[in-house]
Amino acid sequence: MTRKLRVGIVGAGIAERHLAGFDWIKDLYEVVVLCSLDEDRGRKLCDRYAIPEYTQDVDTLFRRDDLDLVDICTPPDSHFDLSRRGIEAGKHIICEKPLFGSIAEVDEMAGIVARANGPKLMPIFQYRYGTGLQKVKMLIEKGLTGRPFLTTIETHWWRGPAYYEVPWRGKWKSELGGGLLGHAIHAHDMLNYVHGACAEVFSYGATLVNPIEVEDTATLSVKMANGSLASLSMTLGSRKEISRLRFCFHDLVAESILEPYTMGRDPWTFIAGDEAHQARVDEALAAYETHEDGYTRQFELFHAAIVEDGEPPVTLQDARNSLELVTAAYHSQRTGQPTPLPITASHPLYRSWLPDDMRAAQKFQS
Structure with a gap:
């Protein structure tokens, strides 16, 4: 019989998408409590997803013996402390992006998890589980792509003034960064997921769209450790929202759909250099085994990692790679x-x- 993991969720914003993901795999997870300071949103989610308990006291989640896992869906500046408390309380942890506020915190958390010797922490990078991107990975593994040349990734979304009415958004202290960190972070992960580590970055960033503290437009030129190049662009000022990923290999070009928030999903296009190779590619694609995608697939794989005591499907090193970029x-x-x-x-x-001024204030406060 499948072991069902009992979950407590912290937060009532992005948590709704997590709940939808859990809802598809009720044989693996049971969400038993939701914690949020926003009572109206929290209780509505409890009603919608039949969660039996609502609380505003996060301390109770870490003290409970009947929870296997705590899912952290709070603003970015709270992620490290909540993750630490959960791991030290013996709970497995899922944590939304961006994971933490520095590379040092990622490294410190790796030590905390190692010393706890049991609880696992999984950062959220659900876009990598889109069927289209998974097919790219499969073709690479089968040796059907050839050497990589160039990758281009566009994250062109729209965020108007209403978006920043939420008090923690658009501020260095609470959001920890702008669109480069909170929106295009998925692009960074997908780049690293396909090609491995980055070797060098040159970037321009600017605040052009809204009167906020952090950047809302940026470009990056990247040298990959595998020898290929990448160009990434991000803006929160695109009236037509698109996301696009394009991977140029010696034997193949793979290109995503343009849907802004589901760009990893099918139907991608895979164009080979000649008819014979196209036939090999098409044969491999026809044999691809389809799974759930997005949050649901990531949660499925995390369940397996917990019950089989394996490595989480997304690791602290994965989060470190994206935050290094x-x-x-x-x-x-x-x-x-x-x-x-x-x-x-x-x-x-x-x-x-x-x-610098924020770092100085942060150091003084600590």
């Missing part, structure tokens, strides 16, 4: 120079990528 981009924007990766403890932004 963010850190390097911010450093490049401020210095006007390319920034090499990886980001180590000697890097000036290792402990925080916040602007």
Whole structure:
């Protein structure tokens, strides 16, 4: 019989998408409590998804013996502390993006998880489980793509003034960054997921769309460790919202659909260099085994990792890779120079990528 994991959720915003994901796999998970300071939204979610208990006291979740897992869906500046408390209380943790506020915190959390010796932490990167992107991974593994040349990723969305009426958005202290961190972070993950580590980044960033503290438009030129190049662009000022991923290999071009929030899903196009190779590609694609996608697939795989004591499908290293790209981009924007990766403890932004005045205030407060 399948072991059902009991879940407590913290938050009532993005948590709704997590709940929809859990709802598809009720044989694997049971959400038994939701914690949110917003009682109206929290109780509505409890009613919609038949969650038996609502609370505003997060401390109770970590003290409960009947919870296997705590799912953190709160603003970014609370992620590290809540994750730490959950791991130290012996709970498995799911945490929304962006995971933490520095590479140092990711490294510190790796130590906390190792010392806890049992609880697992999984960052959220659900877009990598879109069927189209999974087919790219399959074709690479089957040797059907050839050597990579160039990747382009566009995250062109719209966020008007109403979006920033939520008090924590658009501020360095609470959101920890702008569109580069909170929106295009999925693009960074998909780039690393397909090609591995980045080697160097040059970036421009600007605040052009709304009067906020953080950037809402950015471009990145990236050298990958595998020798290929990548170009990423992000804006929250696109009246026509699109996301597009395009991977150019020696033997194949793979291109996504343009849907802004489901770009990883089918139908992607896969165009080979000649008819014979196209036939091989088409044969492989026809044999692809379709799974659930998005949050549901990531949660399925995490369940297997927990019950089989394996590695989470998305790891702290995966989150570190994406946050390294963010850190390097911010450093490049401020210095006007390319920034090499990886980001180590000697890097000036290792402990925080916040602007100098914010970092100074943060250090004084600590």
